[in-house]
Amino acid sequence: MSHGKQFTLYALQAGPNPWKVAFFLNELGLSYETIYFDFQKAEHKAPEYLKLTPTDAFPPSSTTRTTTSPFVASTTRESGAILLYLAEKYDTEKKYFVTSEADRFAVLQWLFFQVSGQGPYYGQAAWFSFYHPEKLPSAVERYQNEIRRVLGVLESVLSKQEWLAAGKLTIADLSFSAWNNEVGGLLGPEFNFEKEFPATFKWHQRIVAVPGVKAGFALRKELTGY
Known part of the structure; x- marks a missing residue:
């Protein structure tokens, strides 16, 4: 970990999950600081990385805090858990999190839906479309249909309200942005995000215009070319 940095984020350059963090x-x-692994070389399965996360999933985030001397280091893994940790520990003004119990559980419901629903289905669509050694059209179709189902769930809510929960931008909204930015590539050139899911598209555009998100996507494009 670099001296002076509060966190080390372990990531794939193109992998959506680390970017939401x-x-x-x-x-x-x-x-x-961000340490990037080469997915094609299976660097994320190296023993030193598995010491941080037994699931070989991205991202674990190591944090260094100056509350004591020397620094106190700890590691948090799973992107949803990291977002929640950061919100509870560092969003002191509750700009992206909430104070009431009702709002808290509303945010958590969407955060859990993202990590258990959106992420896995979009990820499987990516795997069977681009990485699986065999061409399996039925698998691609299944996961593309699941992407549309997830987008339909979002559309049913966002057609009635601006944000997912608590009447404002929260970590729940941020959590969906990285994978939703991939829907064009995952669903193919005939897919029209704005036409098929207009409220969700507008919501996504509001999120990607947030300065921290915009800066992240700009860096990702610099690193990957897309």
Whole structure:
């Protein structure tokens, strides 16, 4: 971990899950360094990485806090858990989180839906479309249909309200942005996000215009070319 940085984020350059953490770190103004792994070389399965996360999933985030001397280091893994940790520990003004119990559980419901619903289905669509050694059209179709189902769930809510929960932008909204930015590539050139899911598209555009998110996507494009 670099001296002077509050966090080390372990990530894939193109992998959506670490970027939602980077977006939130940017918005909170927290300092961090990012260590990128090469997915094609299976660097994320190296023994030193598995010491941080037994699931070999991205991202674990190591934090260094100056509350004692020397620094106190800890590690949090799973992107949803990291967002929640950052919100509870560092969003002191509750700009992206909430204070009431009702709002808290509303945010958590959507956060859990993202990590258990959106992420896995979009990820499987990406795997069977681009990485699986065999061409399996039925698998691609299944997960593309699941993407549309998830977008339909979002549309049913966002057609009635501006944000998912608590009447404002929260970590729940931020959590969906990285994978939703991939829907064009996952659903193919005939998919028209704005036409098929207009409220969700407008919501997504509001999120990607948030300065910390915008900066994150700009860096991702610099690193990956897209």
